[in-house]
Structure formats: structure tokens, C-alpha cells
């Protein structure tokens with residue numbers, strides 16, 4: 332049995348569809364209920380619904396053999412897992428954004444609001460830029476609007492949130508998408524099962 336951590340929400344539903352089409356169905360998962368664990372012994376899979384930002388922790392600590400996590404989470408938390416495949420879904424980009432028309436004054440410490448302090452720090456330290464990180468947990472776009480920060484480092488998907496709040500992308504840091512990750516020990520001990528799943532998912536993704 333392969334234990335798979337799926338990210339709860341829209342991305343998780345897309346990802347489950349890929350796994351289902353790739354030969355790892357679990358019909359019970361589609362039932363409307365609040366269960367979090369679903370298994371299909373015939374297909375050799377057990378799925379869990381996990382908060383997206385927690386998937387890497389479940390996989391790193393072997394509560395799940397594999398999982399699907401955004402590249403943003405992998406860059407921020409740097410879990411000790413193997414990254415096996417890019418599923419090509421959940422695509423967006425990590426950006427620096429700020430108020431429209433406001434220029435960066437490079438002689439001043441930049442106040443950066445973000446959910447991703449590690450990504451922000453490494454981006455600016457590569458430019459030898461002094462920054463002051465303001466760690467927030469959501470609605471990051473509010474920070475420059477209320478003068479809490481000069482810019483934000485955040486995910487931009489459609490760009491709608493920025494647009495509707497008079498903000499704009501200043502720089503793109505890195506493209507993001509969902510990645511299939513594996514626990515290092517599971518990868519060794521369940522190698523045939525995990526590589527088979529990876530192959531089937533890869534084949535399915537290439538066909539679509």
C-alpha cells in the first residue's frame with residue numbers, strides 16, 4: 332500500500348483526478364463526507380487530505396510515503412524529501428509586488444511582508460539588499476495598502492487580487508507548480524511501487 336498525502340482544496344481535487352486517471356482510483360474519496368482517510372486496497376493506495384502547507388511534513392516524517400506539494404512550500408521549508416515529478420498543475424509564480432507607480436528607494440531598508448520569509452530573505456540577500464521581514468499569515472496584499480510594508484513577496488496566480496487592490500508585480504522570483512514528493516526511506520523500501528506510480532502519472536501528464 333502506498334500512503335499518499337493530498338493537498339486539501341482545489342489543487343488536491345485536480346491532483347486526485349490525475350492519480351485516478353493514471354490508474355490509482357479510490358471512488359470513496361468522491362463521497363460527500365468529512366472523512367480524511369480513504370483507501371483502495373485493490374489499487375494499492377491510501378489517500379489522506381492534508382492542509383497544503385503540511386503535506387511536506389507528513390512526507391518528511393514518513394506519515395505518508397508520497398505527497399503533492401507546491402514548489403513554494405518546498406522552497407520555503409526545504410524538507411528532506413525527494414522531488415520526483417512536476418505535475419504541471421497549480422501553476423503560478425512567486426513575485427515581489429507593491430503599489431502601482433511607487434519606485435523602490437534602494438538606499439533604504441525595504442520592508443517586505445510575506446508568508447514566505449525564507450524565499451524573500453534568500454532573494455534579497457543574493458542582491459545584498461537590506462530588508463525588514465514582516466511575517467504575515469494571509470491577506471498579504473493589505474500590508475502595502477496600509478503602509479505596513481513597502482512590498483510583498485507572494486504567490487500570483489491570475490493577478491486578480493493585485494489588480495483589484497491597485498498593486499502590481501515588480502519582479503518575478505520563481506515559477507511555481509505542484510510537485511510529487513517522496514519520503515526518502517519509503518522511496519528505498521517501496522521503490523517498485525513508487526517508481527511505477529511515478530511512471531504512470533508521468534505518462535498520463537504527457538498525454539494531456
Ligand code: PRP
Nearest residue numbers: 469470471485486487488489490491492
Ligand atoms: C493567494 C495569494 C494571493 C492570491 C493570488 O492567496 O497569497 O493572495 O492567492 O491569486 P490571484 O493572483 O489569482 O488573485 P490565498 O487564496 O491562498 O489566500 P491568503 O490571502 O489567505 O494567503
